[in-house]
Amino acid sequence: MSAIGWIDFDEAERERAQRLMQLFTERDTRDELGLGAIRDSIADHLFPGTSTVQTRLRYMLFVPWIFSQLTARSDAREVAEQARTDQIRLRNALVAGMQDNGVIGVNAGSKLKRLPASVYWSGLHTWGIRRFPGSIEAYAASLPTWSRAVAKDHADDDHSADRTQSTPWHPRLPEAPADLLQVATFALTDEEAAFIVDRLVDSNPDSLLAFLASRDGRADADDIWTHPHVADFPSVSRRIVAHAEIFSDAMYGASLLYNLMLSERRGNADWVGRYEDQLAQWRQSFDAARLQNWSLDIFWQETGHPAHQVLEPTRRFVSEWVELLRATRGLGRDRRKADAMVETRERRLKKGQSRFANRAARDRWQGSSGAYRLQFRWSQARRHLDDLARG
Known part of the structure; x- marks a missing residue:
């Protein structure tokens, strides 16, 4: 039996290794x-910031909402287990919300192996939503060093620049719905949509994705080169x-x-x-x-x-x-x-x-x-x- 492994030196190496592993599983x-x-x-x-295993856009908010609400514990394994439990609860909440297209783990249920965080973690950093530079495991290990107030603080624009280094998520991340883990949908609010567009334009201003996102560039085109506004x-x-x-x-x-x-x-x-x-x-x-x-x-x-x-x-x-x-x-x-x-x-x-x-x-x-x-x-x-x- 053969196996592939890597030494987890940094986030970039981890992401490259994960892309390699996906070659064996994704069409x-x-x-x-x-x-x-x-x-x-x-x-x-x-x-x-996109990948072939991403499904719906609101996961770009679901993941930071779940991780920003994790409670600091002395054992990083307990933090990781709570993150997994909450992501399974999110799956159940989406099913309860009658979302039938794009729910990660809709068939696997509690046996889900590829959690939403692993799918969107890299993209969250690329879009400037995740400020914490390390892996999911490093996040769980570092959580006890942050105060809960700092980890959840997304307001006060006058001091947001000062908190950039201590806040793992963008300080203007919209508030999570109170019933997030009970009933959830993929529908974005106006505030959430504006936040995502702002992050794309700020983090990747020269990308085609930022251009299309800021101009309602959706199109029923099978290939990007058949987009009706490609000339623009x-x-x-x-x-x-x-x-x-x-x-x-x-x-x-x-x-x-x-x-x-x-x-x-x-x-x-x-x-x-x-x-x-x-x-x-x-x-x-x-x-x-x-x-x-x-x-x-x-x-x-x-x-x-x-x-x-x-x-x-x-x-x-x-x-x-x-x-x-x-x-x-x-x-x-x-x-x-x-x-x-x-x-x-x-x-x-x-x-x-x-x-x-x-x-x-x-x-x-x-x-x-x-x-x-x-x-x-x-x-x-x-x-x-x-x-x-x-x-």
Whole structure:
């Protein structure tokens, strides 16, 4: 049996490790060809503080409300247990409030393993709502050192700047509803919605998320580049969105080819037919002329993000794949070079667990791995914007 562990040096390392663990469990983070660092760099430029496991926006308030009301105890384990109990109570309160979409743990109940705090903790810091710099465990351990009055003090604007370092949550955090853990809904009040918009604009003023949140930028668009007001986006965001569209379209072909190759190795005619049809549709819609004019040098420069390191083998694979698409105008009839490129990439990433090299791993394959266009967390951002607009 294999295991993955890390030494908890700081919050940034913890968050990187948690993102790694999510790769094994979340559909939208499946990264069969090692493109995750590029995908997340673009997503963090456009929609900072979001993640693929976030559900509803009001959790950005639920979590600080619960943690700000924790009672200091001498044992950090008791604090952590109380936090868990209250998050389960929140789940029950949302069910009692007839919330049927986005409740974390709605089916797991008291057996819930991934609590809301673990899902939103990083985003709360990115948005400037959480001032405490450490992990959830560090918060529980530090709680006894704060007075309850300071921990719950969110008023008195004249002194809020002085309390920044001693207050774990933003001093203007709206008051929690009195019946929060009895009956709760995802509906934001006007004050709560304004608070979230202010935090986004203050903490990430150049992000597309802040721009859309401050302008009711919700839209029924499957991809951010099909947003009806994309022409009105700030110039930097508009360029990154254009890069995202081209990159997503180009690498979608590689993902489809990967699934087709595995289907052929498995000898499943239904799967083969499905991916052949999808590849044919992709070729038909592929904008070869736009790819010809796309500068990879500018792409790397404008989408790079300090939180994500794109390694040289990944850059090389993307560059070679783009050159192949340019030469064949979207994969020609001869697949040999494309097949070799995709198989070599997967073998180098997975090594002994490669589905091309490991028969047992290939036999466990269920017929689909990352066979979708990258969305860069737009679906999560869109739901947050919908919740915000209702508020």
